Amino acid sequence: MFRSRVGNRLRLLLWDGIGVWLCQRRLYQGGFIWPRIGDAVFALTQAQWQWLITGVD
Numbered sequence: 001m002f003r004s005r006v007g008n009r010l011r012l013l014l015w016d017g018i019g020v021w022l023c024q025r026r027l028y029q030g031g032f033i034w035p036r037i038g039d040a041v042f043a044l045t046q047a048q049w050q051w052l053i054t055g056v057d
Helices: 046-054
Strands: 009-015 020-026
């Protein structure tokens, strides 16, 4: 997963077993919260991922 410098776009490379998908999500207002260097990193559950890509805070 990659975030733009401005923080309003996410790009995700996803392997589906056959090929790679490039998925993108853009926010027209606000930005995605991203961990800072040194912050703890964690895994998302399937439900959290669905919330993230649908734009739920």
